[in-house]
Amino acid sequence: MKKQKQLDLLEAALVSTGRKVRYEKGSFIGGDCRVKENMIVVVNKFLPIEGKIATLAGVLRHLNPPGLSADVAKILDTLAPANLFSRENG
Secondary structure, eight states, X not given: OOHHHHHHHHHHHHHHTTOEEEEEOSSOOEEEEEETTEEEEEEETTSOHHHHHHHHHHHHHHHOXXXXXXXXXXXXXXXXXXXXXSGGGO
């Protein structure tokens, strides 16, 4: 599957959870945040497409929403496991 298609599928999966995906410039990689009552996923727009995919996949892994499509689950399975220093590994 092409990288742009993977990015589109991950973005659609996050939107289906009620989050907005925004691509912004800055000195950050990205992640999910809350602004007032809005849940937002912010991605550095200058990252290569692989970095954008990894950022969105990391947020989806953390959320673990039910009912992910088979294509999205396949993308998450093919990417490297979660970062060793993430909050999940305490």
